[in-house]
Amino acid sequence: MNFIPDQIDMCIMDILQEDARTTNKEIAARLGKSVTSIFERVKRLEAEGYILRYIAVLNKNKLGKNLVAWTSVTLKEHGQDRLPAFEQKINTFPEVMECYKMNGQFDYLLKILVADMEAYELFNLTKLSKLDNIYKIRSLFVLAETKQEVELNLKTGLPVKLQQKNK
Amino acid sequence: MNFIPDQIDMCIMDILQEDARTTNKEIAARLGKSVTSIFERVKRLEAEGYILRYIAVLNKNKLGKNLVAWTSVTLKEHGQDRLPAFEQKINTFPEVMECYKMNGQFDYLLKILVADMEAYELFNLTKLSKLDNIYKIRSLFVLAETKQEVELNLKTGLPVKLQQKNK
DNA sequence: TGTGAAACCTCAGGAAT
DNA sequence: ATTCCTGAGGTTTCACA
Numbered sequence: 350m351n352f353i354p355d356q357i358d359m360c361i362m363d364i365l366q367e368d369a370r371t372t373n374k375e376i377a378a379r380l381g382k383s384v385t386s387i388f389e390r391v392k393r394l395e396a397e398g399y400i401l402r403y404i405a406v407l408n409k410n411k412l413g414k415n416l417v418a419w420t421s422v423t424l425k426e427h428g429q430d431r432l433p434a435f436e437q438k439i440n441t442f443p444e445v446m447e448c449y450k451m452n453g454q455f456d457y458l459l460k461i462l463v464a465d466m467e468a469y470e471l472f473n474l475t476k477l478s479k480l481d482n483i484y485k486i487r488s489l490f491v492l493a494e495t496k497q498e499v500e501l502n503l504k505t506g507l508p509v510k511l512q513q514k515n516k
Numbered sequence: 517m518n519f520i521p522d523q524i525d526m527c528i529m530d531i532l533q534e535d536a537r538t539t540n541k542e543i544a545a546r547l548g549k550s551v552t553s554i555f556e557r558v559k560r561l562e563a564e565g566y567i568l569r570y571i572a573v574l575n576k577n578k579l580g581k582n583l584v585a586w587t588s589v590t591l592k593e594h595g596q597d598r599l600p601a602f603e604q605k606i607n608t609f610p611e612v613m614e615c616y617k618m619n620g621q622f623d624y625l626l627k628i629l630v631a632d633m634e635a636y637e638l639f640n641l642t643k644l645s646k647l648d649n650i651y652k653i654r655s656l657f658v659l660a661e662t663k664q665e666v667e668l669n670l671k672t673g674l675p676v677k678l679q680q681k682n683k
Numbered sequence: 684t685g686t687g688a689a690a691c692c693t694c695a696g697g698a699a700t
Numbered sequence: 701a702t703t704c705c706t707g708a709g710g711t712t713t714c715a716c717a
Contacts, residue, residue: 359702360535362572362574362579364580365571365572366571366572366573366574367571368570368571369536369537369572370536370569370570370571372711372713373712373713374711374712380576382684383684383685384684384685384712384713385684385685385686385713385714386684388661388712388713388714389526389714392714393600397553397578398574398575398578399574399575399578399579400573400574400575401536401573401574401575402572402573403535403536403537403570403571403572403573404532404533404534404535404536404570404571404573404667405529405532405533405536405567405569405570406533406567406568406569406570406571407529407533407566407567407568407668408565408568409569409668411565411566412529412566412668412670413519414668419616419625424580434683436662436663438591438662438663439662440663442666443669443671444669445665446662446665446666447663447664447665448661448662448663449584449586449658449659449662450658450659450660450661450662451656451657451658451659452656452657452659453544453584453656454656455658457662458586458624458656458658462668472705489618489619489620489621489625490618490619490620491534491616491617491618492616492617492619493617494615494616494617495603495606495607495613495616495617495624496603496607496612496613496614496615497560497614498612498613498614499571500571500581501574501576501581501629502610502611504610507564509675514630523701539690539691540691540692540693541690541691541692549705550704550705550706551691551692551693551703551705552693552694552704552705553703555692555693555694555702556703558702599685675707
């Protein structure tokens with residue numbers, strides 16, 4: 350308990366968030382540790398909730414999802430139960446990949462992923478704008494994704510060069 | 517060539533984007549296929565660019581990244597070389613996780629991930645607002661992430677257009 | 684940290700459609 | 701021609717000392 354990852358744990362996480370299929374043997378070789386110790390550290394990082402899951406990243410364009418929209422939503426009423434009600438509905442829409450409750454000019458920011466503009470229009474007409482309690486919807490469309498970083502910056506613990514010992 | 521994934525390939529991708537550590541044996545059992553056929557399909561999906569990579573998803577809060585900001589940027593000049601210049605600079609900032617070129621009211625939408633408000637202020641003062649050619653910067657902060665979907669929805673299958681290219 | 688057995692991955696060659 | 705299976709050998713995983 351009260352587990353805090355050390356420098357080596359940080360290196361392990363950095364390797365795994367770059368390529369989750371790196372074997373323990375490979376990690377052990379790079380960090381100058383035994384295979385078993387790496388295995389135990391990974392298991393601990395998983396158990397302590399530092400590593401949440403392992404996923405395959407798919408090519409969304411090849412799978413027919415070509416349009417990303419960022420949509421801001423402002424609600425009419427903000428009573429105690431109105432926000433969770435909206436959030437629950439949003440959770441049932443597969444087109445909504447991400448939903449952020451925001452401060453400032455609007456209440457929610459949604460990332461919408463669909464095949465094309467036609468599909469977006471359909472989503473907007475039949476699902477989003479049909480919800481109760483909507484005051485305003487604003488959509489902006491992505492022309493290009495110029496940066497998509499999935500790896501957290503673990504710069505506090507990346508002395509990869511120092512570990513040149515062998516087994 | 518001109519490979520189009522079939523129903524079984526879609527199932528495999530769906531399983532792997534949910535848990536990249538699912539073994540081929542497990543996938544084979546679920547789909548009623550042999551281990552080797554799954555192995556070959558996965559290799560092909562990787563080779564054809566449908567599966568891009570495998571990553572570990574880390575817990576950003578446990579790693580000290582507690583503030584997400586969505587920042588819109590409008591440039592002063594939009595000449596041929598000005599946009600790539602901006603994008604290149606943005607790519608060197610580890611705080612910027614995502615950058616979208618947008619239509620509409622502003623030019624770029626940035627997802628910024630930092631430790632806290634103080635770190636955001638520092639990033640804004642020393643990096644973002646120091647860039648050339650900036651006309652306007654607007655920041656909104658995330659109060660809560662109510663939906664974070666990383667898996668593509670494959671249940672709908674491929675769009676008909678894509679399927680017809682098959683053979 | 685090391686050992687070793689069980690489980691798994693990988694890739695021949697061959698069968699079935 | 702493609703997709704699939706069987707089986708052998710090398711690798712990884714993971715409990716135990």
